[in-house]
Amino acid sequence: MSNVAAQESLDDFRLRARAWLAENLPRRSQSGLARTARFLDEESRLARHRVLQRTLFDAGFAGLCFPIEYGGQGLSVEYQRVFTEESLPYEMPSAFNVPTLGILAATLLDFGSEAQKLRHLPAILRGDEYWIQFLSEPSGGSDLAGALTTAVLDGDEWVVNGSKVWSTRAHLCDYALCLVRTNWDVPKHRGLSVLIMKIHQPGIEIHQTEMLNGSREFCQEYFTDVRIPYENLVGEVDEGWTVATRWMYHERSAVGGASPYVSGVGGDGAHGPNAAMLELAAHLDQLDDPRVRDRIAQGYLEGVIHDQLIDRVNAAMRDGKLPDSAATMLRLYKGLIAADYASSAFQVAGPGAVAWRSGEDAVGDFGVGFLMRQVSQIGGGTVEMARNVIAERLLGLPRELSTDRDRPFREVRTNR
16 A cells, blocks of 8 residues: 555545445444443453454555554555544544554654564554553652662663553553663652563563443553563663653643544544434433533534644644644643533433443443543543643743752652
């Protein structure tokens, strides 16, 4: 596809993608009410998405914006947008979007060695490797630079000890990018490194945490003398914060719905749930209720604003009028409207979302979605942290007071 598509107009590409999708991918459920909050069989879902990802790859529709030399198609983001638009009626491998493609593969593209990129990026695009990020720690909260997980060099291997948490589907993943501390005698931001970690190996113990919706996708990992080859270092030793800064840019961009590396919608941070609320209202015969119509209209307008915000922020960053940290505005807005949508849908659903007879009751899923609404304001960095970034890096307001700045991290009190 690459050599052909490079000469192909957007209109011709759209027609070709439309025909291929209709012939090769299964259509989504016609019901917008289907499973809005619950994926109880994550293993089966991921296995299915691996097959779908390989199907896209074999046809030349995977990694449209990734370079050709790493298994992608080397196309501009406009082609990815067209493909996403055409793919909306079809089941897509959305499990790969965040964090594997939109965050981690993107970070590898920026900071990985040539050997790392050649080894892992084609495998990711084929669906052979599924990645997770090991960032948050039990004692760290949103303070990523306060990482206590340690990597010590022993010959030509790193020996890692510590723990990470809130790692979605880590038990099903193949690799992780892991932020570790490699130097305790410098201020915390200057003593970090990033390693590629193979997950299923000696010394790694994974515990799953059950959430309100019954899912057990959140994990905590315990590392005991985990040995990692030296060449799995991403970037430079003790320069992990430089990598992490770009890593966070990709996370905010992906969660905000603006990453050029994700494909399709669902699990990728992009908006688009308003159709489900519209069908819910029709299912409950509430389309004539002016309050319900107002909520549906508000959801639609928030989606339009989101699209326009993505275009404006991306254009400003591309032209150098705004720094990369402006992607935080997209993450903040997305978190706010997603929580607002969950609350609105819950009110439209009414009593059926408060108590229901069966776990298969689709209206009841909107109740579960309401209980889980804060996830959109926490996952991918909290909205509070987003506001801090906007205040300090975009508006130029003073930094919050920090007692550990410029102090060797060894001297910083962390916990008992």
